[in-house]
Amino acid sequence: MVAPVHVVGVRHHSPACARLVRETIAAHRPAHVLVEGPADFSGRIGELLLGHTPPVAIFSYVRDDRRTRLSWAPFCDYSPEWIALTEGHAAGAEVRFIDLPGWRTADTENVYADAEHRYADASERLCRAFAVDNVDVLWDHLVEAHPHDGLAQRLTTYFDLVRGEADAGPEDTAREEYMARWVAAAAARDDGPVVAVVGGFHRPALLARLAAATETTTEWPAVPAVPAGTETGSYLVPYSNRRLDAFTGYASGMPSPGYYQRLWESGPKAAATGLVADVVTRLRKRRQTVSTADLISARALGAGLAALRGHPHPARTDVLDGLVSALVSDALEQPLPWTARGPLTAGTHPVVVEMVAALTGDRAGRLHPATPAPPLVAAVGAELTALDLDGDRDVRLDLTEAGDLRRSRFLHRLRVLGLPGVERRSGPSTGRDATAAERWRLTPSDHREAALIEAAARGGTLPDAAAATLAGLAGGRDEVGALAALLYDAALCGLADLAGDLTTRVAAGVRSARELGPLGAALRVALGLWRHDRLLGTAGSALLGTVVTTATRRALWLAEGVRGGDTPAEPARLRALAAVRDAVRDSGAVLDLDKETAVGVGGRLFANQDVPPDMRGAGLGLCWALGEPVAAGDAVPRSPAVLGDWLAGLFAVAREEVLDDGGLTSVLDGLVSALSAHDFLVALPALRQAFEFFPPAERERFATALVARRGGAGSGRALLRARVDPVLVAGGAAIEEAIDEMLTRAGLADL
Known part of the structure; x- marks a missing residue:
């Protein structure tokens, strides 16, 4: 004898299907309720019944020496699986999950994501037949709008149709075989009816396997063993409507x-x-x-x-x-x-x-206080309190103070984890920044607990989790500038061990870099950390010194190969040459960087007309900044089409020298004043970009020198506060000049 089996096929997160599950359990009073869900969590179903406020989810992870994979099985009030758990328990049934463990399906981000892509053809034909736009509208039309009119039969017909034309892959086959063994074992026990709640896509295959089964056993199937060298875990996490919604990217069975x-x-x-x-x-x-x-x-x-x-x-x-x-x-x-x-x-x-x-909607789930959580959650909460960083507040830190440095590192680790409500408003962005002050904005968030539970998949402690997060980000990036930014994040977090590994990767990226802009970004970060960053514990690092030396030499080699005629200025490559200047001028003697080599490259860039104008200007600036005497005023190009780009290169690399040279200011004033209105309009966008390399105080100093040259006195600050867009003024002047030319040609200029 075997007990009767009732397999209910559902669409996940469907209210109509949830009602059908509730009615089925009420009608049959089953001894066993079996639910599609991770079987390794069956022994912990009591955690799901503590009295949470849905939506909640079972979060599972698997971590090995190569990567960490994550998956979620979410439940809301109207999820059929949630109703099966709660109503089955209330009816006195033995409730179990019967799907493969979450770590076996962790390549799928969401366990309850429907399989619509596998039966797209059938769904498209149904959509055409009913003149609806997509499967969600079709479902509303066929099911949710008529929840009480022969629902069970309509669902059976629908799922038989879409499964009949779908190609089940190896993963589906393995899952269905495993779930069928659980259902067969429950039926073989013959201690009362069995209700199995599974995704509708799996129902036809499950029934077919049960009908074809020739051997029965009352032994529950074994939960697959975790592979050696692999760490797995599962926890309940709060979820939210936003995470459930297809309109925000979740591939769920139901949107909205x-x-x-x-x-x-x-x-x-x-x-x-x-x-x-x-x-x-x-x-x-x-x-x-x-x-x-x-x-x-x-x-x-x-x-x-x-x-x-x-x-x-x-x-x-x-x-x-x-x-x-x-x-x-x-x-x-x-x-x-x-x-x-x-x-x-x-x-x-x-x-x-x-x-x-x-x-x-804005509904957010809450876990019962007695819900088990990884140690990281309590540890972070205790540290927030101990460091006086909990609550809603603005925090100002002085990184020269040992206590504030500790608080900063703690907050940076939370920031790296993406913890909601932790926002850095200001602070040093490279090791060369003069400021040692940081401003943070801390706000409570309903999503913080979930974020911490999920972060525990990457490490049992906050430093370990932050280090693993940065290492994971580095593993997916090849661009040397992005790797250098992660290196600086590691330094801010106080993760010296990880910084060593990242530095090695940055060094490898520097040696093979092919673009000057990203290489320059890496050089700026490495130089700042090596030369200045005693606060973060990286100053004088031998490995960082090697990165600086290699990056500088590589940047000079790449710069000398830049060609392109009169192409527009590229700020990224200009910042790279500015970083080369700093490395050679400030650290060349210690790091064995030859000044003559850099000056030689600068001179060849400056003299080669096949080099873009910004790089020619930067070449001159490099020579000037490294102490090579130059007559900068004689080198300024007269063409309005290239003037601004050339100046951008010069200002990027030799800004201080330009400000200290009154002769160049006079040359520029005379040259720009002599431009026609049309030529000035041509040159203006690039000129504005060039002067962006001066901070406001230095721009005012430049303007004051111009005022003095014209015989004026006092500050030139007023010149920096134009009330009208200069492009509009220049355009108007060009129109007036064109009108004057037309009048002259017509002999009307003197009228």
Whole structure:
């Protein structure tokens, strides 16, 4: 004898399917309720029943020496799996998860992501047959709009159809074989009915395997062993409607969780009314005008569309289409989001954005206080209190103080982990920054607990988790500038061991770098950390010194190969030559960097007309900044098409020398003053970019020198506060000059 088996195929996060599961359990009073979910969590189902506020999720990770993989199995109030767990337990059934462990499926970010891509052809034909846009609208039309009308049979027909044409891969086959063994074992025990709740895609295959089974056993299938050298773990985490929503990127079975929460709690009529109210409330809070007439029109249009589409009450898209018709009078640049799946696209109408937000809702889950959590959560909470960093506050730190340096490192580790509510407002950005002050903004967040639990997958302590996070980021990047930025993050976090490993990777990247801009970024970071950064413990590092030496020589080699004629200035490569200047001028003697070599490269850049003008100017600047006498005024190009770009290169590398040389200021004043209005308009954009290399105080100093040259007295600050856009002024002057030329040619200039 075997007990009767009732396999309920569901779409994850469907209110209608959740009701069907509840009704099935109530009707059959099963001895066993088996749920698609990670079998290794079966012994901990009691944790799910503590009394949480959904949405919550089972978070699983697997970590080995190559990578860390993560997965989530989320539950909300109306998830069929959640109803199976809670209603099954309340009915006295033995409740178990029967799917492969989360770590076995951790290549799939979300365990409960539906398999629609595997039956896309069948879904597309159904969408065409019912004249709907996508599978979500189809589901609403076939299921959620008619939840009580022969639902079980309609679901069976639907899932049989889509599974009949789908190609199940090896992973699906393995999962279905494993789940079938659990169901067969429960039935063989013959101690009461068995209800199995699985994704509808798997139901036909599961029934076929059960029908074909020839051997039965009452032994539960073994949970697969964790491979040697692999660490796994699972914890409950708070989840949120935003993370559940397809409109924010989650590949779930159902979008718009806020709407479906209302549908679950109050039914379709109240859900439609509530959705309209939510949209109107959001729009009015943002000072969007929504009149009573607009509201009446939206409701009437939604009701009319529902009647036209055969829905007893307005469904989700009926309400949304009615709202758009009533509230949006502009032409829409993008298709309506609910006509497709996935995140919102750029250009979505602001009213439509608010409608989607109302659909999502702001619900955030909460775990019961007794829920087990990894040690990292309590450790971080205790450290926040001990360092006086908890609560809602602004924090100012002085990195020269030992206590503040400790607080800074702690906050940087949280920042690297992406902990919500931890924002660095200001502080040193390279080891060469003069400031030792930092400003942080700390705010409480409902998402912090989840972030910490998930961060524990990367390490058991905060330093380990931050180090693993940075190492993971470095593993996915080859660009040397990005690696150098991570190196500086490691220094800010006080992670000396990881900084050594990253420095080795940066050194390797420097040796093979092919672009001057990223190489320069790496050189700036490495030089700052090597030369100046005693606060962070990296000053004088032999490995960093090797990076600086190698990067400087590589940058000079790359710079000498730059060609391109009169191409526009590229600030990244100019900053690279400025970093070369600093390395050779300030540290050359210690790091065996030859000044004559750098001056030689600068001179050849300056003299070669095939080199872009910004690099020619930078070449001259490099010679000047390294003490090679130059007559800079004689070298300034007269062409307005290249003047600004050439100056950008010169200013980037020899800004201080330019300010100290009054002769060059006079040459530039005379040259720019002699430009015609048209030529000045041509030169102006590049000139403005060139002077951006001067900080405000130095720009004022330059302006003051110009005032003095013209016979004036006092500061030139007023010249820096133009009330009219200079491009507009230059354009007007060019028009006036053109008119004067026309009048002269016509003999009318003297009239």
